[in-house]
Amino acid sequence: MTSPSPSSEVSTNPETWRRRKRTIAVFAAVIPLLHPLDWLALGHWSPTALGVRLLWSAQMLLYTVLYQALGPRWEQRLANANSVAACCCFLALIHFTGNERSPYLHLLPSMPLIIALIQPRDGRPALLGGIVCTLGTVLMLLAQGQPMAALGWALLTGSATFFGVYGAAQYRKAQEAEHAVRLERARRESLEKLALAERQRAQTEKLATVGRLAAGVVHEINNPLAFVRSNLEFLRTEVLRQSLPGETHAELSEVFEETRQGVERIRQIVLDLRGFSHVDMEEPTECTLSDVVTDAARLAGVRLKNVARLTVALPPGLPGVFAIRRRLAQVVLNLLVNAGDALEEARVRGGEVRVTGVTEGARVALLVEDNGPGFPPEVMPRLFESFFTTKGPDKGTGLGLALSRELVERFGGTLVAENRPEGGARLRLELPVHPAAPSPGS
Structure with a gap:
C-alpha cells in the first residue's frame, strides 16, 4: 500500500482548500475595487478596463466553482487554466490602460510570483503564467516598434518566472521532506504501540496465569483450613472443659483465642484472594468506600505490619460510588503496598500510611498518604506509564499504577499523584458519587 503524496494529501485537505478559497475570494473582490487606479492612469473613466476587471474576477470565482464541482482530479488542469486566464486578463488590462505607458506594465513580472x-505546491501554473506574460509583453512591445524594450521586459519577466518556479519546487521538496518525516514518526509510533501492546498482552497472560494458579492454591488451602478450624475448636472445648488451675486455664484460653484469630485471619485472606480471582465476573454495583478500604487494609496489613503503621480515617456517612467493590479494593491495596514499599526502601523510621476520605460536591475522594521521601521530580511525569518502575525486577512490573488508573477511569474517576507540602507522597483517588447515594447530612 503506497502512501499519498503530500501534494495530493494537501489538495484534498478540506482546511487547505478552504484557506485557498478564501484567498481567491479576496483577490476576486479586490480586483474590481481597484478600478479607480485605472481612472488615475487614463485620466478618465474606462468601462473597458472595468469590464476586464469584472471578467478577471468572474474567472477566479468560476475556478472555485469548477473545482468544487469536478473535484481534486481536475485540480491541476483547473490551476493551469486559471493561471493562463489571469495573466491574459492582466495583459488585457495593460493594453486598455496605455500599453507600454501603462503603470501596470511594471507589475507584470510579479504575476508569476503571485501565482507561485x-x-x-506545483510550479507548472507559475511557469505557464510566466510564459503567457513574457509572450504577451513581447508581442505588445514589438507591435509598438520597441524591440529592445520587448527584450528587456522578456528577460525581467522570465527571471521572475524562474524564481517563482524555483520557489515552488523548493516548497514542494520541503513539503515532501516534512511528509516523509511525519510518515516515519507515525511508523515509529505504530511500532512502539505494537510493542507496548504485545508486552501488555504478555503481561496480562502472565497475570492471568498467576491468577489461575492463585485460585488453585486458594482452593487447596481452603480445605485443610476448614479441618484446622474444626479441630482447633474441638481441642479448645475439650481442653478448657477439664479442671485446670485458674492461671493455666486463663493462659490456655488466651492461647486458643489468639490461635483462633490467626486462623480466621488466614481464612479471610483466602476469601479475599478468591474474590480477586473471580473479580472479572462481577458487574459494577453501588458500594461504600469504607467497605472498600476495609477489604484493602485487611490484605495490606500483612505487607505493612513490620514497615509502617496504617491509619484509616474515613468520615461517617461517606457517599457510595458505582464500581466493582473488589476491583476498587484492588486499586487501594496496590496504593497501600506501593506506599509500604517506598517506606521500606527509604528505611523510614516510624513510617506511617494514612487513608482519609472527603466529599467534594458530586465527587468523593480517597487520599492515600505516607511520610516517606515522596516522588522524585524526574519520576513524577512517568509515574503512570506502563512498565515504568523504580523498583527492582523482583519487586515490580511497572503495571500496578497504570492498571490502577485504568480501572479507576472505567468507573468515571481519576487517580493523580503529588507530593505533600509537609513531605511524603499522596495519591488521590476521586470517583463520582452514585446518584442513588444520599449526601451526608440528608
Whole structure:
C-alpha cells in the first residue's frame, strides 16, 4: 500500500482548500475595487478596463466553482487554466490602460510570483503564467516598434518566472521532506504501540496465569483450613472443659483465642484472594468506600505490619460510588503496598500510611498518604506509564499504577499523584458519587 503524496494529501485537505478559497475570494473582490487606479492612469473613466476587471474576477470565482464541482482530479488542469486566464486578463488590462505607458506594465513580472504564492505546491501554473506574460509583453512591445524594450521586459519577466518556479519546487521538496518525516514518526509510533501492546498482552497472560494458579492454591488451602478450624475448636472445648488451675486455664484460653484469630485471619485472606480471582465476573454495583478500604487494609496489613503503621480515617456517612467493590479494593491495596514499599526502601523510621476520605460536591475522594521521601521530580511525569518502575525486577512490573488508573477511569474517576507540602507522597483517588447515594447530612 503506497502512501499519498503530500501534494495530493494537501489538495484534498478540506482546511487547505478552504484557506485557498478564501484567498481567491479576496483577490476576486479586490480586483474590481481597484478600478479607480485605472481612472488615475487614463485620466478618465474606462468601462473597458472595468469590464476586464469584472471578467478577471468572474474567472477566479468560476475556478472555485469548477473545482468544487469536478473535484481534486481536475485540480491541476483547473490551476493551469486559471493561471493562463489571469495573466491574459492582466495583459488585457495593460493594453486598455496605455500599453507600454501603462503603470501596470511594471507589475507584470510579479504575476508569476503571485501565482507561485497561490499555488506553491506545483510550479507548472507559475511557469505557464510566466510564459503567457513574457509572450504577451513581447508581442505588445514589438507591435509598438520597441524591440529592445520587448527584450528587456522578456528577460525581467522570465527571471521572475524562474524564481517563482524555483520557489515552488523548493516548497514542494520541503513539503515532501516534512511528509516523509511525519510518515516515519507515525511508523515509529505504530511500532512502539505494537510493542507496548504485545508486552501488555504478555503481561496480562502472565497475570492471568498467576491468577489461575492463585485460585488453585486458594482452593487447596481452603480445605485443610476448614479441618484446622474444626479441630482447633474441638481441642479448645475439650481442653478448657477439664479442671485446670485458674492461671493455666486463663493462659490456655488466651492461647486458643489468639490461635483462633490467626486462623480466621488466614481464612479471610483466602476469601479475599478468591474474590480477586473471580473479580472479572462481577458487574459494577453501588458500594461504600469504607467497605472498600476495609477489604484493602485487611490484605495490606500483612505487607505493612513490620514497615509502617496504617491509619484509616474515613468520615461517617461517606457517599457510595458505582464500581466493582473488589476491583476498587484492588486499586487501594496496590496504593497501600506501593506506599509500604517506598517506606521500606527509604528505611523510614516510624513510617506511617494514612487513608482519609472527603466529599467534594458530586465527587468523593480517597487520599492515600505516607511520610516517606515522596516522588522524585524526574519520576513524577512517568509515574503512570506502563512498565515504568523504580523498583527492582523482583519487586515490580511497572503495571500496578497504570492498571490502577485504568480501572479507576472505567468507573468515571481519576487517580493523580503529588507530593505533600509537609513531605511524603499522596495519591488521590476521586470517583463520582452514585446518584442513588444520599449526601451526608440528608
